[in-house]
Amino acid sequence: MVELSDIEHAQLRLAPYIRHTPLLAASPLKERLPNAEQLYLKLENLQITGSFKARGAVNTLLTLSPEQRARGLVTASGGNHGLGVAYAGWLAGVPTTIYLPHNTPLEKARKLETWGANVVFEGAVWDDANRTALVVAEREGMTYVHPFADPAVIAGQGTVGLEILSALPVCDVLLVAIGGGGLISGVSIAAKALKPEIKVIGIEPVGAPTLYESLRQGRLVELPEIRTAANTLAPRQSALLNLEIIRRNVDEIVLVTDEEMYEAASWLWSEMNVGAELSGAAALAALLTGKVRLQGDETVCALVCGAGDAAMQHVTKKQ
Numbered sequence: 001m002v003e004l005s006d007i008e009h010a011q012l013r014l015a016p017y018i019r020h021t022p023l024l025a026a027s028p029l030k031e032r033l034p035n036a037e038q039l040y041l042k043l044e045n046l047q048i049t050g051s052f053k054a055r056g057a058v059n060t061l062l063t064l065s066p067e068q069r070a071r072g073l074v075t076a077s078g079g080n081h082g083l084g085v086a087y088a089g090w091l092a093g094v095p096t097t098i099y100l101p102h103n104t105p106l107e108k109a110r111k112l113e114t115w116g117a118n119v120v121f122e123g124a125v126w127d128d129a130n131r132t133a134l135v136v137a138e139r140e141g142m143t144y145v146h147p148f149a150d151p152a153v154i155a156g157q158g159t160v161g162l163e164i165l166s167a168l169p170v171c172d173v174l175l176v177a178i179g180g181g182g183l184i185s186g187v188s189i190a191a192k193a194l195k196p197e198i199k200v201i202g203i204e205p206v207g208a209p210t211l212y213e214s215l216r217q218g219r220l221v222e223l224p225e226i227r228t229a230a231n232t233l234a235p236r237q238s239a240l241l242n243l244e245i246i247r248r249n250v251d252e253i254v255l256v257t258d259e260e261m262y263e264a265a266s267w268l269w270s271e272m273n274v275g276a277e278l279s280g281a282a283a284l285a286a287l288l289t290g291k292v293r294l295q296g297d298e299t300v301c302a303l304v305c306g307a308g309d310a311a312m313q314h315v316t317k318k319q
Helices: 004-014 053-063 066-070 080-092 106-114 126-140 151-167 182-194 210-217 240-249 258-272 278-288 310-318
Strands: 023-025 038-043 073-076 096-100 118-121 173-177 199-205 252-256 299-304
Touching (some): 004 053, 004 182, 023 151, 053 080, 053 151, 073 080, 073 126, 080 106, 096 106, 096 126, 151 182, 151 240, 173 182, 182 240, 199 278, 210 252, 252 278, 258 278, 258 310, 278 299, 278 310
Parallel strands (some): 038 299, 073 096, 096 118, 173 199
């Protein structure tokens, strides 16, 4: 298990290589929020490469031996973790290969190439691409970097939680989007260690309820299919490490639809001038729809975990 000390060490290790992203008070607002009086946004969409994933990937890089780094890095990703690993490979000056499922936006692939990564499309969803990445890592001797089920990755993502609680110790509720579960694993460990009474609520797409179903059934579940446009929140299966951490530390998981995420992305753009992808708007979607119920005086922080133009896509969809 990852402990608070692992996350604190990761924070020191990462300081020269990542951005300490802003924590933004949502007010004043043009329209009153229906379900939160005191809302703050943690803007990880402003992180280098556009998401929190740089934290876990670079922390992993910095814990590798020189021999492991020299073999080059390989991973599978819906896009954001791949960008984090590509950035890590760029820092180390080593070859990096990223396997992407075919549901990854081409813009993510182009951005990966700007960091010098070799990009290969494989399979329909992340799980398909990941199987190939593991085979290649074994065959070619490359160092595989898991997007969520690795203690070093979890510790790196947990530094988001340290930053939030340092800047906002009065935070009562944390809203965190869930893909494979690496972010919420790290953030929940940090948050519960620093403030045991804090509520940590996870948000998954209705079309990819991986951890929701695993908790409901009391076992690690593999979904039969993925039905969401939020491809960075869409593995068919998580991992036992993440499931156990989430079981211990996460108070609730709620599900939001793609349309609700699009609406939340539009709200972020129109009210806050914040550009988010669907996953980046998931936490706010749970709040705007009332699926997360708050006490009137609770202070809530929603993680905007990834940059993008989902608000513009929503406008195009409606036309």
